[in-house]
Structure formats: C-alpha cells, structure tokens
Amino acid sequence: MFGVMRLTNTAQGDFIILGAYAAIASLGAVALSPWVIAALLLPLAFAFGYGLQRQVLNSTLGRDPLPSLVVTFGLSIVIQNLLLQLFSADPRSIETEGFNTQSISLPGSISVGMLPLAILAFAVAATAALQWLFNRTQLGRAFRAVSDDKEIAELMGLNAHHVYALATAVAFVLIALAGALQAMRTTVSPSDGPLLLLFAFEAVIIGGMGSFWGTLVGALLLGITQQIGFRIDPGWGIWFGHIVFLAVLLVRPQGLFPKTRG
C-alpha cells in the first residue's frame, strides 16, 4: 500500500488480528477444515480491502500524510475495541487437528515443525506471486505507473482511485492469509496488532523499501534473531530483533536489498 500510494497503514497489525478472529469465528460457525476456511476468507478480504480503500482511505490521500495516519490509527483503536467487545481479552487460536505439533526429522537430531515450514512456503509463494503481479502483469504496470506519477497515469486513462483500491485489495488478501496462519501458529488476542505492525515495519526497513524479496529476507532475519534471543533467555527475543533493526538503520539505512529505480 505504501509502495503504490504512499499510504502508511498503521492498522496493518490490527487487520491481521481481525483476519485471525474472522477465521476463528468462521470455524466456530461452520464445521470445515481451517485450511478451507482460510481459503474462503481470501476473496472476502479482497472485497473488504477494495471497499475500505474506495469508501474510506482514498479520501485521506494527498500531499499531507497526516490524514491517512490519523484515520488508520483510528481504525486500529476501533478494531481492537470491537474485538475486545465481541471476543473478550482471552487469547484464542485455530486448532489445526494436530498439524501444528507435527514435525519432520532432519539429520543431526534437528526437527522442523510442519506448520512453520508451511508458513515459510506460503511466504515464499506470496512473495513470488507479488513480484510476478507487479513486474509481469498489466495490473502491476498500472500499480507502478500510478505510484510513479498519478497525474500522468490518469492522463493515460487509468483511474487512480480504482488502482489504489485494487492494491489495497491485494494487500488484504495477504493480511487475511497472515491472520489465519498467525492464529494457527500461536494464540491471538485483540491487542496483539501493534506488535505485529512493529515487526512488519522492522522487516521492511531491514529488507529495504520497495523490495518484496528484501522484505521476506528482512522478516526471516528478524524472526531468526528473535528466536536466538528467546533461546538465550525467554525475555530477550523481542529486543534482540530490535537490536538487529537498529543496527541495520545505523549501518545500512537504505536496507539490505533496496529497490533501485531508474
């Protein structure tokens, strides 16, 4: 969303948690596999993202970044309180019928969890799909053209508000996927969103702005660093991640794999 329309969505983490609760609530209502529920949520998330951008966020865009920051910050508060009201503060998760405890054994007494492996596969596939969408499709060209020069793109017949809404719709598909996987991996509670947003910002900055693969590498680096921290001491994981983030900001503020533009 930031890459296409310079909109910083400070409710990103809360929307992920909203997606997680949507999956949890759906599983409570219909007896389907969590994977089927997650798949069914994706088109709904696409439509939700499109509608949110068209009806709310488009009117916040302009030279001044403050309106979009304030509106998405407001949405963050609304989502947290709505989830608190509907689901209470109790942590919840998605039961994956034992998949989250399965693992495969590698030589050297190493076990790799099936669910983390599946999440990695989803992340790689989503990154590859985004890269293909942006670089190889007509929609991707439209995203890049509107991002480069909205006025001239409109002169070519592109409807910038429609293109922005499609970009947000794509972002919300990923948000819903992240939410469902997050609830499978661990427990979620209504106030978890801001921490996820912080991790997302750190991953983007470590990886380099505007680079999908860079962001994936940034997220992997952040996750691995946090796990090393947790291994040393259960209270050290999060700030170990922050240290890596600050180190990248100091040594290579453009990130590890910044996008190069002509």
Place this chain on the structure above:
Amino acid sequence: MTPLLEAKGLTAFYGDAQALFGIDFQLTAGEMVAVIGANGAGKSTFMKAVTGLVKTQADGIRFQGDRIGGLPPGEIVKRGIALVPEGRRLFPSLSVEENLAVGGFSKRPGPWSVERLFKLFPILAQKRAQPATSLSGGQQQMVAIGRALMSNPTLLLCDELSLGLAPIIIKEIYDALPAICAEGMTVVIVEQDVALAQQVSQRIYCFQEGRVSLQGRSGELTREQISQAYFGISAEEAPHT
C-alpha cells in the same frame, strides 16, 4: 462545419490564482497549430485544461461538438485527446515498452501500436527493455510522443517538445511529425522557438498573461506583430526570437 476543438471564454485557476482569462481557440480537423508565448503566458495551463488536468468551466471547451470542460483526464483521453506533457514525465519504474503499453490503456482503436512506433523511432526498439528514464533526452521525448500516440488520439497536444534538447535532436523529433499527421491526426504544439513554430505549423496562437494576444496564419504574421504579441513590446525593443 463543427470545429474539432473549440474553447470559448476559457478560464482556469490554480487555487485562487487565475491562469487563463477567457481564451478563445478554434481548431479544424487535420490542422497543425502552434501555441507560442513567453514563460508563464498560460500555454501549458491551456494544454492541461484541454486534457482535464486543470479544472475549467463545463462549457469552456468543446471537442467534436461535445462539452468536455471539467471531465476527468481518463474520460478525455477516451474521447481522443492525448498530451505529450512538458518535461516528458515518463514513468521511471517502467521500461520503454511498458511506458508505451500504459499509453494504450484506453484501448481506442487506430493505427498505432508498439511495433508501429518502433518503426517510427527505430532506436526505441533496441532499448525496449531499458528503464525509460535511462534514455537520452531526445529518446525520452520519442517515448513520450509514442506513449501519447498509443491511445490513437484524434488530437495530439505536444507541450514544449524541444525543451532541453540539442538542435539536431529537435530536428529529428519534428521530422517525425509529418508521418504522424499523415494518419489524419490534428496536432497542436506548444513551442517557445517562434521560428520553428512558424516553420512547422499552419496557424499560430500567441498567448500573453493568460490571454490570446495574436492569432493568424503562420506565413502571414510579421516579426513585428509576433514581438508585440509575445512580449508586449515592438520588434526593435524585443530580444531576437
């Protein structure tokens, strides 16, 4: 006969600042018309007003008899008006070929395609995969012209094609215009080089401080008339144009 483009009492504003003060302008299909004037005369604003980039009154402009004032740019390009903007303004994230492809987004039927443009500007075919803004100024101008032609317009507006280019490149760019006009296209060029404007156009409009200060057939206007209209001073006092 209905004019292809007609502006009557056209006004335009940037916020509270008025940039155009009642422009009257007529264009017949198939013509090549030049708009000349000093910096700040309102030439580019007029181009932006015609293409919907600057808001104007609804009845200020008619194209093929239809009111187009106040329509969004996307709607105007679909009706057959394309602009080569001042400073080219290519999309830096897109390759040469992608820039051209975005130009064809309105999907108007017509003779122009990416391959046809590569025949008009062969150098672009060799650089089709390069980022458009990595090309030389002249080549970028070719991409900008090609991008506008990709919408198969009836009316092509060219804003300062020669800006910042070497004379030999300007000649190369202007040499391509007859091939474009041969497709029955009507062309308006904004040009600060008065001699060049007189040479390539059939009629000239001169703008001064947001108003039309002179109009006439290019070959019939005298240096004295143009100097008076361009600078508001006589030819003897004016710098060489």
